[in-house]
Amino acid sequence: MFRLLRIELTKSTSYYVFWGMAALNLMALAGLYWGIQPFIDDKLADASRNSPIPIPAISLYNFPEIWHNLSFMAGSRFFLMFPALVIILLVTNEYSFRTIRQNVIDGLSRTEFFLGKLYLSVFIALFLSLFLLINGFLLGIIHSADVSSVAILSKIHFIAAYFLEVLAFCSLAMMIGFLVPKSIFALGILFVYAVIAEPIATHFVGESYKQFFPLYAMSGVIDVPNSSLMKLFGVQFKDYIDWALVLITLGWTVVFNLISLWIVRKKNL
Amino acid sequence: MNIIETTGLSKSYGKVHALNNLSLTIRQGEVFALLGPNGSGKTTTLGIILGVIFQNNGTYRWFEEENHYSQRRKIGAVLEMPNFYPYLSGTNNLKIASDIKGIDYSDIPRVLRIVGLEDRGKHRFRTYSYGMKQRLAIASALLGNPSVLILDEPTNGLDPQGIAEIRELILRIAAEGITIVLASHILDEVQKVCSHVAVLNKGNLIFKGSVKEMTHPGYTLEMASSDMTLLRKTILEIPEVSGIESESEHWLVSFSSEPDAGIINSMLHNKGILLNHLSRRTKSLESHFLDLLKKQ
Numbered sequence: 001m002f003r004l005l006r007i008e009l010t011k012s013t014s015y016y017v018f019w020g021m022a023a024l025n026l027m028a029l030a031g032l033y034w035g036i037q038p039f040i041d042d043k044l045a046d047a048s049r050n051s052p053i054p055i056p057a058i059s060l061y062n063f064p065e066i067w068h069n070l071s072f073m074a075g076s077r078f079f080l081m082f083p084a085l086v087i088i089l090l091v092t093n094e095y096s097f098r099t100i101r102q103n104v105i106d107g108l109s110r111t112e113f114f115l116g117k118l119y120l121s122v123f124i125a126l127f128l129s130l131f132l133l134i135n136g137f138l139l140g141i142i143h144s145a146d147v148s149s150v151a152i153l154s155k156i157h158f159i160a161a162y163f164l165e166v167l168a169f170c171s172l173a174m175m176i177g178f179l180v181p182k183s184i185f186a187l188g189i190l191f192v193y194a195v196i197a198e199p200i201a202t203h204f205v206g207e208s209y210k211q212f213f214p215l216y217a218m219s220g221v222i223d224v225p226n227s228s229l230m231k232l233f234g235v236q237f238k239d240y241i242d243w244a245l246v247l248i249t250l251g252w253t254v255v256f257n258l259i260s261l262w263i264v265r266k267k268n269l
Numbered sequence: 270m271n272i273i274e275t276t277g278l279s280k281s282y283g284k285v286h287a288l289n290n291l292s293l294t295i296r297q298g299e300v301f302a303l304l305g306p307n308g309s310g311k312t313t314t315l316g317i318i319l320g321v322i323f324q325n326n327g328t329y330r331w332f333e334e335e336n337h338y339s340q341r342r343k344i345g346a347v348l349e350m351p352n353f354y355p356y357l358s359g360t361n362n363l364k365i366a367s368d369i370k371g372i373d374y375s376d377i378p379r380v381l382r383i384v385g386l387e388d389r390g391k392h393r394f395r396t397y398s399y400g401m402k403q404r405l406a407i408a409s410a411l412l413g414n415p416s417v418l419i420l421d422e423p424t425n426g427l428d429p430q431g432i433a434e435i436r437e438l439i440l441r442i443a444a445e446g447i448t449i450v451l452a453s454h455i456l457d458e459v460q461k462v463c464s465h466v467a468v469l470n471k472g473n474l475i476f477k478g479s480v481k482e483m484t485h486p487g488y489t490l491e492m493a494s495s496d497m498t499l500l501r502k503t504i505l506e507i508p509e510v511s512g513i514e515s516e517s518e519h520w521l522v523s524f525s526s527e528p529d530a531g532i533i534n535s536m537l538h539n540k541g542i543l544l545n546h547l548s549r550r551t552k553s554l555e556s557h558f559l560d561l562l563k564k565q
Contacts, residue, residue: 007368014393015356093354102352105319106369106409107342269321 091177345410
């Protein structure tokens with residue numbers, strides 16, 4: 001496993017797109033984690049001035065809700081696009097440079113080739129989860145009133161849900177890359193599916209079927225956090241992880257990866 | 270030992286038969302050429318035995334063993350273009366190949382030295398000239414001292430000096446006892462470098478044997494004298510003569526067994542015929558090759 005991961009990481013060593021996207025992604029996430037509270041405070045201050053009723057202040061950085069708040073924002077489709085784009089390029093490059101062919105000639109099995117890409121996705125998802133954990137921990141320690149270990153740990157499994165979201169989205173991207181080995185088309189298809197096609201499709205199907213769409217299920221794993229503001233409007237979101245949606249997302253992740261594996265094993269290179 | 274053995278390999282792309290029922294055996298120590306014009310099935314053959322193209326029919330066996338992808342780690346092969354990651358340095362590209370083959374990185378400087386790229390290892394592959402790319406491909410194939418080297422058109426696109434260098438390199442590697450399979454459409458290259466040859470045309474095997482056999486001079490003599498009619502009549506009395514035809518200034522005489530030009534000359538001399546031209550006809554690989562293609 002580490003041999004395959006090492007091969008994948010060597011492939012990315014001086015790939016400027018990989019490092020550029022990684023830097024952009026981490027900067028954007030850091031900006032989000034550290035900047036969102038001051039941003040909301042500003043907005044609320046503005047809103048309060050014109051509001052007949054007082055608007056309660058919101059703190060996003062309280063343990064344990066911080067894990068829910070941060071993983072919800074980091075798991076949004078915009079931020080998932082960064083790792084997905086890198087994965088698509090790393091897969092389609094192998095076809096356009098015909099290096100997948102040379103890898104197989106050199107003695108990598110087709111299954112190993114696929115596994116290398118899967119391990120890289122897992123690695124990226126783990127790295128982003130760790131980044132969330134470190135930033136969340138620091139922000140919580142600084143701002144949270146309650147820093148007991150019970151408070152810190154009670155919702156920390158939201159990070160695992162975030163990990164699943166990243167991995168599921170990367171798996172979808174990887175499958176599209178294997179299906180359509182032209183980078184520009186693969187990126188287009190991912191974008192159209194994620195931003196246009198699935199949202200439209202889920203709009204027209206019945207409530208009970210929506211949850212079976214991969215991205216709809218994925219985004220539902222971590223629901224919108226229940227802030228005091230939301231309570232003001234009388235909206236109730238799930239402040240827990242929906243295990244049924246976790247199972248559906250896991251199922252889709254397995255399906256995406258099996259399709260990728262099947263393509264790698266069947267196609268002439 | 271048989272390095273590779275194929276039985277009845279066939280591959281078609283839709284209606285196009287890229288390869289028809291190919292059975293070949295390549296033995297240890299041979300410098301084996303797959304010779305044929307473009308599109309004759311050379312790369313398809315190599316692609317199948319290297320596991321990147323699936324055949325429709327037939328089987329192949331490496332090293333007289335059951336097929337397993339890890340066997341390819343003992344094979345150094347480059348198919349068509351040199352395929353590397355353009356944004357990685359030469360050395361990093363070779364690191365990937367080493368990791369796949371399970372070879373220590375310490376072998377990289379050695380192979381770079383063999384192909385004369387020791388000063389360019391740190392530079393990105395993208396910055397290489399075409400000749401350097403080809404040489405890096407050969408370096409990659411040489412990693413870990415493979416027992417077989419497979420080279421597909423290794424001198425394609427090189428300048429004359431580059432071609433000479435690569436041929437020199439191939440001969441040096443062959444001298445170390447490494448089996449080499451060389452796909453080429455350049456006859457001269459095959460004649461200079463290879464010991465055995467299989468000729469492919471439109472997916473069919475039309476000749477296999479040693480290069481010596483293929484370039485065999487044949488049993489043909491060119492003869493001329495002042496009286497060509499008398500010469501013809503006299504020659505036809507020799508029992509070993511199987512045919513005679515006129516060709517510009519001389520007769521082209523075929524024999525059923527290898528003729529001794531000296532004996533024939535003295536015999537004609539005894540009959541009062543003085544030859545003003547006597548020459549043994551050697552057939553070049555090229556004319557043989559063209560003959561073979563014509564027969565198709």
